Amino acid sequence: MNGCAAQLNQARLTALGSGALWWADQSLLCVSDLHLGKSDRMARRTGVQVPPYDTRDTLLRLSQDLDRTAPRTVVCLGDSFDDLAAAGALSEDNRLWITKLQAGRKWIWIEGNHDPGSIDLGGTHMDSYTLAGITFRHIANPDERDEISGHYHPKVQVALRGRVISRAAFLMDSLRLIMPAYGTYTGGLRTTDPVITALMASDATAIMTGPVPHRVPMPR
């Protein structure tokens, strides 16, 4: 598996280069911040019409990860839809595609700040989900531990002999793991932002996504 090993409490996890998290012992795949329908929402709200292929591309990458890992459980860690109207405006093709991806497995939609209500799609809607001592929720709770969350879209920049590489990244310390955004049209927040430095311990590391995931000390 093209991934980087990550341990949270007793859970042995694998951070995939695609931005998905694989928990082999539980046969669970977690993705965060899909932001499906983002282009639709942008057109609706600002009039700007970005290429309307983001939902298709995000689902394509997700289906590839599902093919590779064949999980029994899928957790979408919130902000799966850019807003509830965008969820409602999904094309029939994409709706069918999601249904096909859900076939034969347990599918959990964690609610996020962008999609705080239920949507007209199969799967279970939850505020948070706990399995084998690990809690999945959208926004990290600073008072909790053994927690996997999303929301911040962390990204990391590394300077290499005159060029700068910037990639979405997993962040982790001994208490929590924060997922990168999986959606095709998602920006990132640098780990130097005070919101993130306040949340992560001083020995936190980051795993940069990409063709080969790389682990670096979290820049702060």
Next chain:
Amino acid sequence: MVQLPQRFHDWFATKGWAVHPHQQAMLDRAADPALLLIAPTGGGKTLAGFLPTLADLATSPHDGIHTLYISPLKALAADIKRNLSTPIAQMGLDIRVEDRTGDTPASRKRRQRADPPHILLTTPESLALLTSFDDAPRMFRGLKRVIVDEIHALAESKRGDQLFLALARLQTLCPDMKRVGLSATVEDPAAIAHVLARHPDPCDILLADPGPAPDIQMLTTDEAPPWSGSGGKYAIPAVLEEIKKHKTTLIFHNTRAQAELYFHNIWLANEDALPIGIHHGSLDKVQREKVEQAMVRGDLRAIVCTGSLDLGIDWGDVDLVIQIGAPKNVKRLVQRIGRANHRYNAPSKALLVPANRFEVVECVAALDAVREGQLDGEPRSPGPRDVLCQHILITACAGPFDADTLFAEIKSVGAYSALSRADFDDCLDFCATGGYALRAYDQWKRLLQRPDGTWQLRDPRATQNIRMNIGTIQDTDTLKVRMKRARGGKPLGEIEEGFAATLTPGDTFLIGGQIVRYEGLREMTVEVSRDKGKKPKIATFMGTKFATSTQLSERILHKFQQDTWPDLPGHTAEWLALQRKVSRLPEPGRLLIESFPHDGRAHTAVYGFAGRNAMQTLGLLLTKRMEELGLNPLGFLATDYAILIWGLDPVTDPAPLFDIDALRDGLDTWLAGNAVMKRTFRASATIAGLIQRNTPQQKKSGRQATFSSDILYDTLHKYDPDHVMMHITREEAMKGLIDFNRIEDMVARVGGRIDLIAHKRVTPLAAPLFLEVGRVPVKGMAEEKLLAEEAARLMATAGLPPITS
């Protein structure tokens, strides 16, 4: 001959001036629909443009706006306002002059729309914004004349394209509007006249007396210039001597980074503490204005500067211009020389300082061209369609429009006179629906067609977004730099985000001539502290590196053909003679390639003389071809005149490498994933309104939630490669950074006449190439490999265990 009113004659007489012949000619021809005046700096050009306006307003009262003046610089508009106020006040004329730029307070802007002045001074962006309001017909009612200043600078840029589209709009509102263009000396006045006039109306050209020939020489120094580099540091003692001999000297550099480094170095050598300042576009506005004021007061003996001082603001008594590094372009050189001696009929004085041995040849070739009055220029390409898309959106802001009428109006703009209806329709469709193969936005169209066939914005609130994003100037992502203080320290200027990202706390760099230490990033501002160190890291300011013009490249090739070089300094003549002895010199109409081993690698030097951008592209294409032919190239380096390629195997048969069809095929596949394309896409998509630089939401939250434009490019490339934005990107990239036209010209010029010289060691002409910077590795998994090394190093440094994947 049109007579000036008596009080004008009296006023001229009190100044001891006479009306220049070209000023009289402008008066006589005030009724021409379009007129282009070409006059040297200091020739009373601006007054010539305004005299007909002032004379008309002095004799017949006018209600509302009479003349619109457009300049490329806000500062120039303010400068002109001052210069006009004096004669208006002294002649007791009842004329209101106001400027309107991005700096004008909103309250005054509102008043100007309700009650416009007689003469409004503005910039292309502010004018475009004015035409986007539905009250534009009322505001511009009665407009008689438009004066476009420094039109030579505008005509070469998208700002000019936007301006002339706006003028077409004004011409529809005011059919009798006359157009006047004011230009510095240019190589092809007819081309400028073409963009100025309403197509196909004629536009006559008035040529003012160019004045005496400039006194221009190459600075000779005791020390020979180095073999490579572009700093000109070796000549600093000689330059300081020249500064002492003159009142005020302008020292021009081709890039901001070079200007910073030079300024630092000249102060290290400035034992007499001569007052020397620095001025370039990345410095904070307050800092720049300080330098400008000091200059006008005559407090400075020299200013180290870049193109930011190219345009015609009167900075006081400059009596010497020094150009550091080869000018790359004869026209720009002549215009820069014109910055010295603003007194008509006094020759401008200028010195060229070649930065390296090769530039000696280039400088001498440029001097020959100036003496022969031969300017250079690349042919103007058709008007860019990203600007057209923005214009359509601006038009929609002003109210419903008819597509046929708009198309006809656009075709009256010189740059767009050859625009096809299909290309226009693609742009209109893009503005209306996004233009995607997947018709996803039926419900959220930006423009709707009304029952009568005209087009309007679906959501009238969209005007706010569109207006906030008017303009064609690309600010690369820059971050403000400030001194670290408790309550926000003094702003120093800006650096590129990419450069800032390479800094770690404690690193030092130059800005505004001082060495500062990077302390950290706070709310998108780079905080620094003063540093006493001597060796800074240098800020890599983005910005175009000018490519040597076609004409200058040709001249250099011809210079190589001389039997001896009495016109070159001894060190340079000897170098060329040695090259001719051991190998040969490049010739016009032929292509010289040298092949030699060095440092265990096979090296190939290709002397294409096509200018930096084209040579860079050629380097990428050639290494790709070599890869296909199994020659295992490892990397290359491009300069204005040559490419140096290194790899495992030598080139023995160059002909297949230069097959133009194969190169063109290679271009198509290579282009798709290329960084140049992504950069161009970002610029074009921003202008066309696909990416918004400014949004009201962003202003509110202060944080940018946007994703990178590269993602949009990759998505389009993957799912909709035929989209109009991809076509526009390609069109723009081909004329800009890729410069493939010059490669095609070169291959056509050379035909099959390729000379391959195999040599045992590095040749004299190739030697300086080894010292140049800017090596490009042939990519692949190279980036991943570098990243893996760096990740391991960082983990080890942090004392964290390495993780195996």
